[in-house]
Amino acid sequence: MKKILVSTALLAGVLSYAGGFRVSLQGVRQLAMAHTSAHAEDASVAFFNPAGMSFIPSKLSIAVGGFAAGNKVTFQNMNTLQNTETDNPIGTPVYAAIAYKPVDKLSIGFSFSTPFGSTIEYPSDWEGKEMVQKLELKAYYFQPMVSYKFNDWFAFGASYIYARGQVNWDKAITQFGGELNLKDDKAVGHGYGFGFYFRPDPKLDISIAYRSPVDMKATHGKATFKFPSQSVYPLLGLDPSTGQDDFSAMLPLVEEYTVGLTYKITPKWLVSADFNYHGWDRYGKLKLDFASAPVGNQADPTVLVAPKNFHNTKTFRLGTQYAFTDMIYARLGAYYDESPYGDEDFIPETPSYDTYVVTGGVGFKLKQFGVDIAGGYAMPQARDVKNANLGFYGQSTATAFYVGLGLSYNPF
Numbered sequence: 288m289k290k291i292l293v294s295t296a297l298l299a300g301v302l303s304y305a306g307g308f309r310v311s312l313q314g315v316r317q318l319a320m321a322h323t324s325a326h327a328e329d330a331s332v333a334f335f336n337p338a339g340m341s342f343i344p345s346k347l348s349i350a351v352g353g354f355a356a357g358n359k360v361t362f363q364n365m366n367t368l369q370n371t372e373t374d375n376p377i378g379t380p381v382y383a384a385i386a387y388k389p390v391d392k393l394s395i396g397f398s399f400s401t402p403f404g405s406t407i408e409y410p411s412d413w414e415g416k417e418m419v420q421k422l423e424l425k426a427y428y429f430q431p432m433v434s435y436k437f438n439d440w441f442a443f444g445a446s447y448i449y450a451r452g453q454v455n456w457d458k459a460i461t462q463f464g465g466e467l468n469l470k471d472d473k474a475v476g477h478g479y480g481f482g483f484y485f486r487p488d489p490k491l492d493i494s495i496a497y498r499s500p501v502d503m504k505a506t507h508g509k510a511t512f513k514f515p516s517q518s519v520y521p522l523l524g525l526d527p528s529t530g531q532d533d534f535s536a537m538l539p540l541v542e543e544y545t546v547g548l549t550y551k552i553t554p555k556w557l558v559s560a561d562f563n564y565h566g567w568d569r570y571g572k573l574k575l576d577f578a579s580a581p582v583g584n585q586a587d588p589t590v591l592v593a594p595k596n597f598h599n600t601k602t603f604r605l606g607t608q609y610a611f612t613d614m615i616y617a618r619l620g621a622y623y624d625e626s627p628y629g630d631e632d633f634i635p636e637t638p639s640y641d642t643y644v645v646t647g648g649v650g651f652k653l654k655q656f657g658v659d660i661a662g663g664y665a666m667p668q669a670r671d672v673k674n675a676n677l678g679f680y681g682q683s684t685a686t687a688f689y690v691g692l693g694l695s696y697n698p699f
Contacts (some may be wrong), residue, residue, distance in 0.1 A: 309541070309565065311602075311624075312380040313400045315352045315693030319648025319661035320606025321620025323559035324547035325494040327484065329657060329695040330384040333398040333432060335545065336482035336496040337444030340386040340394040341436035345697035347388075352659070352693030353381040360407065360638050362672070364414060364681045371413045376406055394434040398446070402428055403540060407636065415679065416459040419636035423455040426503070426540065430480065440486045448478035450501045450540065456636070465514035469534070476501040476540065490551040497545075500569060503538040510534050510580060524579035533578040542566040547604075554610075559620075561604035567627035570595035596632045600625035606646070616650040618661070626670075633672045633683065640667030640685055648691075657695035664688050 311322040314331040324335035330348040332339035340348075356378040363370045386396035403426035411420050427450065434444030452474035458467050482496035512530045514520065520527040547561040574592050581588035606620030626639040633639075648661030665687035672681045 309543075310356070310378075310380050310402055310404055312354045312356065312689060312691065313382050313402065314350075315354075315648065315659040315661045315691040316618070316650060318354075318663055318689065318691055319618035319620060319646055319650070319659065320559050320608060321561070321604040321622040321644070321646050323549070323561045323604050323606045323620065324496065324545055325484075325492040325549040325559055325561075327492065329697060330386040330396060330398075331382070331693070331695070333384040333386055333396045333446075334382065334400050334402075334428075334430070335547075336484055336494045337396065337430075337432035337446045337480065338434050338442040338482040338484035338496075339494060340396050340432070340434040340444060341388075341392075341442035342484060342486060342492070343386055343394075343697070346699050348386045348695065348697045349384070350693065350695040351381075351383045352691055353379060354689055354691040356380060356687070356689045358405075358665075358685060358687035360635070360683065360685045362413075362415070362635060362681055362683045366680075369414060371409060371415075374408050374410075376408070378404070378406060380404070392436045394436070394444075396432050396434070398428070398430040398432065400428045400430075402426065403452075407638070409635070411459070415635050417461055418458065418634070418677065418679070420457045420459060421455075422457075422636050423453070425453040427451045432480075434484075442484045443481070444484070445481040446479065448476075448480060448499070448501060450476040450478065450503060452476070452503050452505070452538075454505075460512070460514075463514050463516070463519050465512060465519070467513075468511040469508065470511070471505045471508035471534075473507045474503045474505040474538065476503040476538075478540075492549040494545070494547040496547075498543045500542040500566065501540040503540060504535075505538060506535045508534040508536070510577065512580070523581060532580040534575055534580075536573065536575045538573065539569045541569060556609050557607065559604075559606045559608075561602070561622075563602040563604070565600045565602070565627070567597040568599050570597035570627070596629070597627040598629075600627050608650075614652050616652075618646075618648045618650065620646040622646075630671045631673050631675065633670055633674050633679070634677070635679070635683070638670075638683060638685060640670055640683075642667045642687075655696060655698045657693075657697070659693040659695070660691070661693070662688070662690045 327339040327342035331350040384398040408421040432446035436442040453472040478499040478501035480498040485493040544564040549559040604622035646663040667685040
């Protein structure tokens with residue numbers, strides 16, 4: 288059976304739903320203050336720390352929101368000076384949460400969010416077309432949760448995570464003048480989260496939370512090969528009428544540790560800070576099993592093992608809010624987010640950079656209703672690409688922006 292050449296690094300990235308694609312867009316109020324977590328004004332706190340539900344100043348709270356996220360990646364070959372820009376569509380991460388206190392000390396809730404995902408699209412004939420032409424990634428978290436308030440200043444909460452994922456990836460196969468599409472929209476994973484929320488003083492909130500890794504199991508993947516000559520398909524063990532093969536994989540989404548605090552300097556002015564730690568080193572390698580296609584090595588041609596030299600990362604966040612009146616609030620923030628891999632492991636399908644982000648927004652309270660508007664501008668640092676495994680060299684830069692609208696309802 289003839290072996291087909293498929294980029295191992297690309298397959299590792301395309302199915303990870305991550306690789307720098309952790310999307311910090313789970314609350315509009317939070318984004319305006321650098322996406323900090325120690326804010327228990329409404330149900331949006333549920334994603335960040337389920338224990339925070341116990342401190343929401345309402346028996347029932349509902350929060351929903353959405354974002355428009357745009358980004359552009361540029362790659363330049365420093366030898367040929369050829370320059371390539373992506374033409375990515377606007378992403379639309381969303382979130383929704385509800386929290387309810389059936390009794391004074393007990394809170395129950397539910398959070399829906401999209402913490403991983405992105406779309407990247409290069410020109411179909413660019414020099415890296417064998418690695419990626421277009422890639423769409425999505426991951427959805429469904430989290431039922433509960434919180435118990437032990438006393439006036441301390442609560443503990445926990446959540447169960449049910450995750451669904453989708454991937455759709457196009458690339459060229461120049462060996463036979465063909466194309467390959469990998470698609471799976473039924474990947475499933477499970478995890479959990481828990482947290483502690485403290486309010487030892489009316490001026491101070493402290494949030495400590497953990498979100499577990501989630502092993503996404505993709506067992507219904509379809510690989511579709513397209514070649515100009517029908518004679519290629521039998522050589523690869525494929526049915527010429529469909530050109531399809533099955534594949535499966537187990538894909539880890541990383542764990543996350545968060546410590547956050549909010550302090551009210553005056554009744555109108557507060558500051559918030561967060562520290563996040565992400566367990567990216569779980570990406571040591573990724574194994575993909577194909578039913579027939581010879582994409583692996585000679586010993587086991589249908590199994591592809593891809594190296595993933597990721598390392599753990601940290602994020603530092605600082606935000607502030609000032610209340611002009613009881614109805615109008617202004618917010619600012621900034622944070623620094625590390626990339627999970629070095630220049631020698633850069634891959635264009637999941638481009639990641641050390642990034643500075645500035646954020647801001649306004650909030651309005653109208654009795655039981657709240658309206659929040661936020662925006663952010665990311666400044667990724669340029670990468671000196673030198674991936675010898677892929678033979679991929681050059682310089683990569685990127686830009687990104689986010690805008691969001693959030694609504695909340697605390698009726699009683």
